[in-house]
Amino acid sequence: MCEANVYVNRGGQDELLMESVDRVVPGEDNNIFMENIFGERRVIKARIKEMELVHHRIILEEIPEATMNPHLELWLEPTTDHGHFHPGEEVRLKLHKGYNMRPDVKAEYMNLQAYVVTDGVPQKVELHDHHGAMEIVLDQEVEGLVQVYVHEQGNQDLYATAVVEVGHHHHHGVKPAGLPLEIFPSDYGHARLGENYEIKVLKEGQALGGAEIKATYSSTQNKDYPHRLTTDAEGRARLFLTARGNYLFSVTNDKIITTFTLIKSF
């Protein structure tokens, strides 16, 4: 077989997807990568239905997103649209449960506990039910970089973490909160669009290499996480930020799912 034409079967009809394909690579999460002799490339969530080698035809069947059955995770989002709060202002964080920054309105919460970490010491804070949504409201005295995390104990341990900036110009570092599984900014600073941002994954305080981190952003139209990163031997991974608004990083290991909300200034 030389090149083949790739078709996708939609409603019983084979629609031409790409001509003269010379490379087809099935990847993770049902992704199929293909490239043709003209250098065009495509990725599609599908499975190979049939390969007619004599006729140079490859037929794919798309996999609906709904059948991917994503796990639910927790994440925090600040109630500010410009990435930080001001001293004396009410610092409010919303807790969500869902996937890929899309809340699942039917999701239920159980055994939730929320903490603020100051100098490595966690201090319990209340979670409030605000018109059916869970929220954390911090004291108006807080200032600087404030670490917040929420833990839900269940079949899977879910953690949601965030570093909230109250006031301006806080470039000093923050320490990990000491969670069993944690995503942590390597060097806390203002995250900017068009620049790389580095995070680190820690398991029981130790760098976790080879871990898959999923990354998404609030404006994504993707139903699944648009980015997948893998940590290096020192637990680090970098992402070039290409979207406005907040980002969410998620890692899963040993029945623990931890997210970290990167709160961007704009």
Added chain:
Amino acid sequence: MCKNMPPLELAIQFHGHICPGLLMGIRVAEFAQKQLGVTQDQDEELLAVVETNSCGVDAIQAILSCTFGKGNLIFKDYGKNVYTIASREKNRAVRIAQKFKDKPDADSLRYRQLNHKANLTDAEISEKESLLGVIFERIMSKPFDDLFNWQEIAFDFPEKAVIHPTIQCAICGEGVMEPRAIKTEQGYICPGCV
């Protein structure tokens, strides 16, 4: 706004979305600032001559504040991605021309296909978003000289924009800038009533 918005964000907010053309304009504006040692225009210290009316021009307006309304954005309808940025105070100007590529790369080609297609499937929406991310990183990370040719040029600065008196159109009754009004037997009329 309690923090200065970075240039990239300024341009995106002004233009309304992120696209490859806008990103190229951002590279031009930031390069011109660095090369000429200038920041954002206040009152026509800077002047931009743009030879296109495509997305990149919005980055020039947002970042350099050379704007259509202020009169320090001069549009020449040549259909070329060429920008001349000049500083009155420094008496310097730089002409920046996007390098010609006879064939766009595969990612850009595919992005354009998807951008012009109506009713994208979920997979195509995902693909388009991912392609934009790849193109974004490439444009912002590439050495400037890989994307553009540039040179400092001698520049003949025009006078600053003049504010002309407004007169009333004899037909519609609306005000019109005097030099744009046309003298007729009925009196001065605006171009819209000719």
